[in-house]
Amino acid sequence: MSASAGSLPRFIAQRVLLVIPMVWILMTLVFVVLRVAPGDPISAALGGKLTPAALDQRRHALGLDRPLIVQYGDYLGSILHLDFGKSFTDNQSILSVVRDNGGATLSLTIAAFLVALVIGIPLGLLAGRLRDTAPDVLIRLFGIITYATPIFFVGLLVQIHVAPLLGLPTSGDASPETLFVVPERTHILLVDALLSGDWLSIQDVLTHLALPAFTLGVAICGVFIRLVRVNILQTVQSDYVEAAQARGIARGKVMRNHAFRNALVPVITIVGLQMALLLSGAILTESTFNWPGLGQKLVKYINGRDYGAVQGIITIFALVVIFISLLVDVVNALIDPRVRY
């Protein structure tokens, strides 16, 4: 008892300590990859305009001509001081970029997550319940197609065919007027709109959220469909389900009251791990729908070879994923003591 009680804090401490080398390796990789890739922020922005001498002058002003090891040392030093620096291409502090754009990414990922759950779990349950029937095959096919289809392609189809039908906007997170009138309090537009109490603004924000959330949600619901289906199949074959049926309890009742609930337990664990998939999907969704989130910013900064901005945003992305993974590990350890050993 005492050994197991003492192992949980130790387990958490180990996981937390592991975060440090993980972040360091990732930061180093990002630093190296960006420097190995051709170009720099100066040449990307002004290479078609200035002479080589003028470009060199500007590189010097930014310190880009210093030895890599010096730049690397500065980079690590500033991260240790939680100074993520400023973007070169639009002169914004990275923390303000995260603050101003992180809310949009958060709204999109949560909404997409809800869409994925609403579509994925019932379909997965249904497919498991109706194993090897036509609906099962169709649902499995749907799951495979949604998982395999590129998000930008789904997004484009939705923009061209669904948006005009439903009168939904195809870009942005709100109309310009709403962005102007909603006071910025939390930097999460939907929350700010709710706080403002302006129903038109709330409706406008939700309207803009619909298609991007649907697109990203559909893209990840395939994982849930397959996962829930497999767990349902395993559960219905378990002894306690057979025992319940043997006692004369109706199959439908057994499924509802016992099988479905137990089948969803492992899903909850996996759901947390979908965050990385969601974030990578968000980058594509944001680009397609001109959604003003961190993913869209990241693409812009990568195209502009904006070293500081890319490093900052990826580091923050990584910290979020690592934090969620850590949380899942801890929850797992709490639920299942075997994990701690």
Next chain:
Amino acid sequence: MGMRRHLGAISGAAVLLLAVAACGSNRDSSAGTGSSTTGGSYTLGTTDTVTAVDPAGSYDLGSSTLQYSIFQTLLTIPAGGNTPEGDAAQSCNYDDPQTLTCTLKPGLKFSNGDPLTSSDVKFSFQRALTIADPNGAAIYLLASIGTLDKAGNVTGLDPKAIETPDDTTVIFHLNKPDTTFQFVLTYPGAGDIVDEQVFPADKELADDQVIGSGPYKLSQYKAGQQAVLETNANYSGDREAKAPQVFISYYQEASALKLAVESGEIDVAWDTLGPTDITALKSNSDVTVAEGDGAAIRYWVWRTDSGPGKDQAVRKAAAQVIDRAAIAKNAYEGTVDPLYSIVPPGLPGQVDAFKSTYGSTPDIAAAKKTLADAGVSTPVKITMGYTPTHYGPNTVDEATEYSRELEDSGLFTVDTKSAEWEQYQTIYKQGAYDLWILGWYPDFLDADNYLAPFMVDGGFFSNGYHSDTVNQLVADERGTTNSAQRQADFGKLQGQAATDVPFIPSWVGKNVAVYGAGISGVEDTLDPAYIFRLWTVSKSS
């Protein structure tokens, strides 16, 4: 039960989200139509990006589009014109090619009520050169009033360069004869006037805090997302704002911009829609595609100090073979015009030198003779370079078309190579290609800005070209205030380019905007200056 309750809650939330969204919003996505407070306002969509709203930190189209409306410069290019006129200045006149005297209009004020005086003008240039932002235009365009180090880099404002004898007079003492300086003053990144009471002398002001004296003031700025402009009550100049509010929405992809203007989410789409998008929108009766003369050009550069391009006859033959009309039609769906000089039509001093020297259509027989007379054995092997995305996907089509034309002549064999921009703009300077494509958009609307950067000592693209005659002609046109003399010099420079062929002009783009119902005034601003004058556009309420 608990699990089902949670599932029910999740389902409920998602269904609610979709249901509310599907109901559609009563607020029109197109700003200005859904609220009485913004009647007559309009939304402009663009794929341009803003580096900084503070003029000291920018040298790009997205920033300058905002700055033209927020700030005043001493001089500006009027709509449809091509010579500078007074903006904050009543007049600017050269006393001699090194001295420019400007007199400010009386009663100018910034949007916060501060008076705009000659002291603010001097402060603006001084701070831009003090900050010397690597992203800014000042250290590149203001060399004539700067102090220079041994390498020729600008290190600050020459203390004697700007004289302000009274509140309304500014005298520029240039360190060399430079009649292009009056044009430099029209460019926001170099010539915007800022309030010395508000802007720090040695660092940039945060984007959302800038104020100016232009027809609009900045009411909201969300980087990469939206800018909102509202009329400046203290503005007393000639650029009367027709819309009380202008929303500018920033897009990352042209495809999203096209969808937005088609669906009415924005009222005007300007810069940049691709040729395919423009062609598709022309058949959409809900929108109007407006076209004006443009100033953005594409051209092919020859490496002149090595490889086959070292031989002038080879360069000339390639100029005789090019079929510009076919490139415009096949690669750009007719959305661009053939260009027969590196200076686009409409600018004072422009002459179609390549047309008068080589004709307007390909002449393969003449090309064959050019090569034969020079004793060049054919086919000439050349390496052609292009970059597939930086100038848009149609660049690939242009390279394919031109290489086909060269090979079909039987005089050339072409090895076509491409590289992404970041690598491309480094390796073409290092001699990776014999012939490569580049684009140019001018800083200011003067033929000099199409000639000097291209022809003086190998140009900014370092193609090895050098001509004492050219260098002297550039010095001459910059050293005279006589416009007839300047135009004559421009003509000679273009003639020299056609003779020496350090580059081959290909096409000039049009200035295109697409707008929806109720919008007027867009055509008034579509000219080669490539300034979207937000104040000329209005939307009927």
